Amino acid sequence: GESVGLHLPTLSVQEGDNSIINCAYSNSASDYFIWYKQESGKGPQFIIDIRSNMDKRQGQRVTVLLNKTVKHLSLQIAATQPGDSAVYFCAEESGGGADGLTFGKGTHLIIQP
């Protein structure tokens, strides 16, 4: 079936550098996308979302880019900090069904000191 996936399972960056986490989705009907951050032993936390009528959205130190042509979603984190170390999931919603979101497997972001 259609699913959301991630290009890299682990990403290691130096503290202070920018990081980019990528996500590919296959359902062209998806119209809402979310990035979550999950720290070890905790539930996923909402970071930022974007709807399909947008191609970019910025938050505090984070930017989400959506390329519907190639069905690609990315999360950019500026000036990474040790607290950014976590697993990041992308998720998509299509059709507005009550069964919620489809999640990718996650990328583990490691911040090197």
Next chain:
Amino acid sequence: SQTIHQWPATLVQPVGSPLSLECTVEGTSNPNLYWYRQAAGRGLQLLFYSVGIGQISSEVPQNLSASRPQDRQFILSSKKLLLSDSGFYLCAWAGTRSGNTIYFGEGSWLTVV
């Protein structure tokens, strides 16, 4: 503001014993409620969702069950646990309109021994 609580946070149960995980949401009414399971290093698997009291949809066949006795209460149960039931269980809620973010609880670690 809305909050979600689930408990217990951790538990170790013998094979064949029953299970009851509870989840409550505050600050909203008539939410969609969800139970997800996350195996170690894996993505999120939707187990059950509910759009209202007494309304449960199951996404995967298994020896688990869910119930929603009250609007903001969601319970995950099992009569007899299997070793394969071990994992990290997450309760979540969302608004009922499409394009709503799903918000997660802190999770419950279940180890079946």
